[in-house]
C-alpha cells in the first residue's frame with residue numbers, strides 16, 4: 653500500500669479474514685483506517701451531536717460544575733486551553749467533556765475507575781451511556797479483526813478489554829479567535845490507548861504524519877469513523893502496528909468562523925491488563941523493544957502526567 657490514498661473499509665463483510673487483512677494493512681501502513689458501515693445507530697449519533705452542541709453552549713460557570721482537578725481530566729469538563737501535547741509550547745484550542753464507563757459498584761474494578769459526572773443537559777446521561785456501549789462493541793469488533801490479522805484467536809482481546817477504562821471524549825474547537833496566535837486546535841500527539849474510534853473527522857483539520865515528515869489529511873465519508881492505533885497497541889505489537897502522530901490544524905477563511913466538533917472513543921484495556929509484547933510480533937528483525945511488561949493503569953498514569961492532566 654502506498655501512502656497516497658487511505659482505503660475506505662466497510663465493516664459489513666462476509667469474510668472475517670479478508671476484513672482483518674484490509675484493516676490490518678491500513679493500520680500497518682498508516683496507523684489509521686477509515687471505516688464505514690460500522691453499525692452505530694445514526695439516530696443515536698445525531699442525538700449525541702445535538703447534545704454535544706447544547707453542552708458547549710452552556711455558560712462557562714455551568715460547564716465548570718463538571719470540572720474537578722482531582723479527576724485529572726478523566727471525567728467531566730476540561731476547559732479551553734488546558735491540555736497541552738507532549739513537548740508542545742502552546743495549549744490546544746479545545747474544550748472537552750469526558751464520559752467514562754458506568755461501573756457496577758460491586759465490580760472489583762469499580763474503585764480503579766472514577767465515577768462519571770453529568771452536565772445539566774436533559775437526556776445527556778442516557779444518550780452517552782448508550783453511545784459508550786455501542787462504541788465499545790464496534791471497537792471490540794475492530795480489535796477482533798486486528799487479532800485475526802496478528803494470527804491470534806479472534807476473541808483474544810475480549811478479556812483484555814472487558815470493563816476497560818475507556819473514555820468517550822466530546823470535543824469542541826471554538827471558532828478561531830484573536831488569542832489563537834501560535835496555537836493549534838490539537839497539537840501533534842499520539843493517543844495513549846489501544847485504539848481510537850473517531851466520529852466527526854469529516855470536518856477538515858485532522859492530519860497524520862507520514863514517515864517522510866509530510867502531513868496527510870484524513871477525512872472519512874459523512875458518518876464514517878477514523879480509527880487509529882494508540883500507544884498501548886503499538887507497544888503490545890512491538891510497533892508492528894504504529895501509533896501514528898496526528899494533529900488538528902486550524903481552518904482558514906470562512907471555516908475559521910465555525911466551531912468544529914468531534915467525538916473520539918479512546919478504547920482502553922482493563923486497568924489490570926499487563927501490556928506484554930506479543931511473541932507473534934517479535935522477530936530477528938524486530939527484537940522485543942519492551943522486555944518489561946507494564947500494567948495498563950500504570951502506563952496511563954505515566955502518560956497523563958506528560959500531557960499535563962495529572963500531577964506526578
Ligand SMILES: O=C(O)CCC(=O)C(=O)O
Pocket residue numbers: 821823838843850852853858898899900913914915916
Ligand atoms: O478532533 C479530531 O479530529 C481528533 C482529536 C484527537 O486526535 C484526540 O482528541 O486525541
Ligand SMILES: [Fe+2]
Pocket residue numbers: 841842843898
Ligand atoms: Fe488523538
